[in-house]
Every structure is written in structure tokens, then in C-alpha cells.
Amino acid sequence: MFSRPCSRVACPRDAVATLTFDYDDSMAVLGPLSTSAEPHSYDLCERHAERTSAPEGWHLVRHTVAGQIGFGT
Numbered sequence: 001m002f003s004r005p006c007s008r009v010a011c012p013r014d015a016v017a018t019l020t021f022d023y024d025d026s027m028a029v030l031g032p033l034s035t036s037a038e039p040h041s042y043d044l045c046e047r048h049a050e051r052t053s054a055p056e057g058w059h060l061v062r063h064t065v066a067g068q069i070g071f072g073t
């Protein structure tokens with residue numbers, strides 16, 4: 001079973017989502033946990049993924065599979 005810890009400091013949970021920053025488009029993309037660690041990406045647990053918001057001037061796009069992570073609509 002593949003798993004990585006949440007990248008937030010002091011968070012012991014397993015990551016369920018990956019947040020990737022696209023600097024060309026000023027877009028933060030939150031999607032299912034990626035299978036490889038990439039630059040400018042952060043693995044987040046469900047709680048931190050839910051609380052994530054885009055930095056000032058950025059768009060946040062959520063690509064989630066319904067029911068998989070449990071985001072509200």
C-alpha cells in the first residue's frame with residue numbers, strides 16, 4: 001500500500017491529496033495523491049486538504065474523485 005505522510009509540520013496523518021503549484025498560470029491544483037514526489041507539490045491529509053486555500057492572487061482548482069477523499073461540495 002502506497003502512502004506518504006502529510007507534509008504539514010507536526011501532522012501525523014497519511015496524505016490523501018497532492019497540492020501542486022503551477023507558477024505559469026498562478027494556479028494551485030489539489031488532486032488525488034500523486035504517485036511520485038514532484039517539485040512544487042505538497043502532500044496533504046484530508047483535514048489539511050480541506051482547509052487549503054490558494055495564496056493571494058492564485059486560483060485553487062480541486063480535482064477530486066467523489067467519495068474518495070470526502071470533500072464537501
Ligand SMILES: [Zn+2]
Nearest residue numbers: 006011045048
Ligand atoms: Zn495534515
